[in-house]
Amino acid sequence: MLERFFHLYLEHPLELTHDLATVIPIVVGLFYANPKRKEIRFLLIYFVFLFFRNLISNIYATYRINNIFLYNFFNFIEIIGFGLTYYFNINKSNFKFYILIGSILVIIINVFFWETNEFSAGILTLTRIFGLSIALFYFVELLAEMKVKNILKHSLFWVSSGIIIHSTGTILIFLFSKIILSTRAAPDIFFAYWNFILIMYIVFCLFVSVGFWVSKYDEDNYA
Amino acid sequence: MKLYIAVGTAVLLVMAIFIIVFVAYYQQKQIRQQLILKEWQEKYRKGLLAATLQAQEHERRRIAQDLHDEIGTMLSVTKLSLNQLGRTVEHNDPGSTVLVQKTRSLLDETIANVRRISRDLVPTTLERFGLVSALEELAEKASNGEVHVELSCSDKMPTLLPQLDLTLFRIAQELINNAIKHANAENIIIDLHCQPNGVLLSVIDDGRGFDLDEILKDKKRGLGLRNIESRLNVIDGHVTFDVEEGRGSRIHIQVKNLKPEVEVEVEAV
């Protein structure tokens, strides 16, 4: 089994890079981040979940069991993780309220889009829109309230940038996943877009790692 | 179709990066502007404070002058008339002589008081002979049977800017007043020391001490101590309260003898 496992990685080196990239924010978050900050804790838990999702999906893949439902399911964790992170870091009470209502609404709608054997375009796209919206809300608040002195040393700026890049990079691919990511799609097309999704995820991991890294400045950085 | 998705994604990504860069750039710019504004406000506040203090000194000087020139003169004239009256009374009504004498001594006391008050209002010694002499005089005046005030200072005091002189003198006045009024001290030491490009003034008493935080918590109390801080604010000085309940207080004032930002002319008389 292990042999098959490694074979899989050798066949898809980007998959290996992607799984390793998930470890970076966990390591940085555990050893170099400021553990007192709530956003760090929620995101860290999110990445631990992500790590296990990758592990399980790889094991499934080794046994040639369909693992796509894991990807669909993980979007629920993503909504909760991002929602909590931003809920506790936004001051404007109406933004807080939108995030709360938005998370609940998106989760409920996503339930109706559930699919087990195919990527669910509805779930994946809605989750991207949700992430994009809260990250943009946060940017608006950053500009309106001028609450940090140096934005480059503000962890949630990096996290939000990561979410925005990841979401905009993958949203169209997921929206048309019926065409390009379905089991009926041509393998070269599938892998081209799938690899792009992996790259976007690696970029996201790197941005969050930077965010975790600068979290030690956060306490002195509030204006 | 597949190409459209790729192109669309590329466009979205470019937009995303543009937004991120814009937010980072714009935010930094905003913060810079805010800093400039804060600096400007601080400067303005200092200028206002300096003007207020200067106006206070002007007013004191005016009152002192009026007291001395008008009330003092009137009193002298009154004394002259009283003397004349006294001579007339001695001839006609020897019984009232005692009353005249009593009035005269009261008048003498009033004249002395007016003179003292007008002298205290304006630190003449400070202006004529400098800070060390003024502090010496202060120590001498404050000393009596119960308290002993002593001045110790380094031999070579640099000449200070007039504004520094006045500030240090007023602060020393307040601190000594406090030590006498509140501390129940027996010994008070005024220590004046020059430092590289600055001066250190310490007032040390052996009284009962106080809890600074508690006094500053109450907005109505501690006006004298707050005044010290605002005076120092104008000349970029610094005060350290080494105080505690149950032991003598040590209060240190540090000022730089450099040309300050805010100019306040103090006219010599």
Ligand SMILES: Nc1ncnc2c1ncn2[C@@H]1O[C@H](COP(=O)(O)OP(=O)(O)O)[C@@H](O)[C@H]1O
């Ligand atoms: N040297 C001192 N020793 C003991 N208590 C002091 C001393 N200086 C100040 N205090 C306390 O701090 C309080 C505030 O002092 P201050 O600001 O000068 O106001 P004021 O002299 O008008 O009462 C005083 O009421 C007194 O209780």
Ligand SMILES: [Mg+2]
């Ligand atoms: Mg006082």
